[in-house]
Amino acid sequence: MDSTPSPRHAPRGISAEQRRGIRRTTWTVTLIVLAIYFGYMILTLIQLHR
Amino acid sequence: MDQPYESNAHADHEHKPHGWRRWVFATNHKDIGTMYLIFAGVMFFLGGGAAMAIRAQLFKSGMELFDPAVFNSLLTMHALMMIFGAVMPAWVGLANWMIPMQIGAPDMALPRLNNLSFWILPFAGTLLLSSFFVPGGAPAGGWTMYPPLMEQFGASFPMVVFAIHLLGISSILGAINVVVTIMNLRAPGMGLLRMPLFVWTWLITAFLLIAVMPILAGAVTMLLTDHFFGTSFFNAAGGGSPVMFMHIFWFFGHPEVYILILPAFGVISEIIPAFSRKPLFGYEAMVYATASIAFLSFIVWGHHMFTVGMPVAAQLFFMLSTMLIAVPTGVKVFNWTATMWKGSLSFEPPMLFAVAFLFLFTIGGFSGLMLALVPSDYQYHGTYFVVAHFHYVLVPGAVFAIMGAIYYWLPKWSGRMYDMKLAKWHFWLSAISVNVLFFPQHFLGLAGMPRRIADYAPQFTDWNMVSSIGGFVFGVSQLLLPYIVWRCVRSGKPAEARPWDGARGLEWELPSPAPFHSWQTPPSEAVLAHGAEH
Numbered sequence: 001m002d003s004t005p006s007p008r009h010a011p012r013g014i015s016a017e018q019r020r021g022i023r024r025t026t027w028t029v030t031l032i033v034l035a036i037y038f039g040y041m042i043l044t045l046i047q048l049h050r
Numbered sequence: 051m052d053q054p055y056e057s058n059a060h061a062d063h064e065h066k067p068h069g070w071r072r073w074v075f076a077t078n079h080k081d082i083g084t085m086y087l088i089f090a091g092v093m094f095f096l097g098g099g100a101a102m103a104i105r106a107q108l109f110k111s112g113m114e115l116f117d118p119a120v121f122n123s124l125l126t127m128h129a130l131m132m133i134f135g136a137v138m139p140a141w142v143g144l145a146n147w148m149i150p151m152q153i154g155a156p157d158m159a160l161p162r163l164n165n166l167s168f169w170i171l172p173f174a175g176t177l178l179l180s181s182f183f184v185p186g187g188a189p190a191g192g193w194t195m196y197p198p199l200m201e202q203f204g205a206s207f208p209m210v211v212f213a214i215h216l217l218g219i220s221s222i223l224g225a226i227n228v229v230v231t232i233m234n235l236r237a238p239g240m241g242l243l244r245m246p247l248f249v250w251t252w253l254i255t256a257f258l259l260i261a262v263m264p265i266l267a268g269a270v271t272m273l274l275t276d277h278f279f280g281t282s283f284f285n286a287a288g289g290g291s292p293v294m295f296m297h298i299f300w301f302f303g304h305p306e307v308y309i310l311i312l313p314a315f316g317v318i319s320e321i322i323p324a325f326s327r328k329p330l331f332g333y334e335a336m337v338y339a340t341a342s343i344a345f346l347s348f349i350v351w352g353h354h355m356f357t358v359g360m361p362v363a364a365q366l367f368f369m370l371s372t373m374l375i376a377v378p379t380g381v382k383v384f385n386w387t388a389t390m391w392k393g394s395l396s397f398e399p400p401m402l403f404a405v406a407f408l409f410l411f412t413i414g415g416f417s418g419l420m421l422a423l424v425p426s427d428y429q430y431h432g433t434y435f436v437v438a439h440f441h442y443v444l445v446p447g448a449v450f451a452i453m454g455a456i457y458y459w460l461p462k463w464s465g466r467m468y469d470m471k472l473a474k475w476h477f478w479l480s481a482i483s484v485n486v487l488f489f490p491q492h493f494l495g496l497a498g499m500p501r502r503i504a505d506y507a508p509q510f511t512d513w514n515m516v517s518s519i520g521g522f523v524f525g526v527s528q529l530l531l532p533y534i535v536w537r538c539v540r541s542g543k544p545a546e547a548r549p550w551d552g553a554r555g556l557e558w559e560l561p562s563p564a565p566f567h568s569w570q571t572p573p574s575e576a577v578l579a580h581g582a583e584h
Binding site for chain 2: 013029033040047
């Protein structure tokens, strides 16, 4: 367990491994959101031009 | 047994910021949860005010309290405020409060993102409401925002599109936070199939939000570019298709309904076992049923569009896939009933709301099955029958579950008990009046009264009067809730750590009120087992 630098900015008492997990999951989910947002608009364009 | 909560281990951390900084710079999941719930409450009463105005106008034929354009704006804003301003933020508030406490985490995984997702909301809400005061008035085309109607509302059009974008961003950020927290911060030993049902339903809801909110954002972005930048996504004159907007909207819109109701399933799955003093019947079946409902929600959107016109094969597909949802939903209703079977039941306010949910949500489910049948839908579509159907699902469904959740966890949040007698009054007034309000709307719809009209033929007057009276009683009786909460927080009797003797879960292992920082050291396996098996 490593300690968190500030109680205001991150939950205290979480391990370095959890921290890495948080970073990985956040990026994965964010990329999914962006892919759906732009992907859906591109799909609409393709459908309209068929 | 281990000490459930080692409050002395981090006594120096119990200090919390004071004054306005505590709220504006809040990173604590409980403070942010409280702000979400207050925001949802404000929007609930504003949206309720619009509903009262609607019911006043419809009290009898020829009332003419409002200009029809204003009536349509009130109707549209009522929907937007209730869906995006009241019910969704209320669920996020409950998620903020309960998920870290239920999984044994110190806080949400991304506390600053949590602050941002909340503070977007008041600005988006203000933007939405201020559209009433611009030339042309607030949007009046219904919450579905169909083009080309939606694009005819002057200055309010871009304001609402921007507000929807902001509300969507807030929901997506909240959902990311929920997924990241649940996937990474569960207490050691809490496997996925040991999570409380409220956490499970929220995890699935968060995935639904992540999957469909960007689609709504995409749809309204395309509306915006059609209007201001000369594109023709939905403009038939330029080669686009307005029907395509309907498909995209409902591909978002149907899962959105489940976003509003899945956390309710979680809450009911917490309350019924607690007041039946039995474990939940068929825990794993409940998890799989929730996941099945979420999956099916992506392949049923066409049932909103039967009358638009589509091939018979598509109609059949959407009809059958919609009827399939009754299977996992039936599993849930059966399991809740089986949980109560031979239980040691008691009917405190949370249980009253849960049992009412069970009966009344099922009525909404049944009328949904009627609407799923293509030939019947041609008869019901666009009538008050549809209004009765979705209000049964959302008011005695989602809203009653939120009320039940507040009455269930309020002693844990505040450390005080509320006035049971007054809460039971709140329940009985709500449960009776909600039926007086919405049940006659089935009759009106079957008799042919169209929805979204500012006036109607005189033969519909009687049931409209009954419905409006029910609406006024329901609206006024909701004022009891903030009063009960205020009195509880101010002067309620101290609550025990586990005020409901049948309650299970980690949150009840914490003292009441829950400490500012929840689980600063993860709960041990023994605490986990004690919480689950109490």
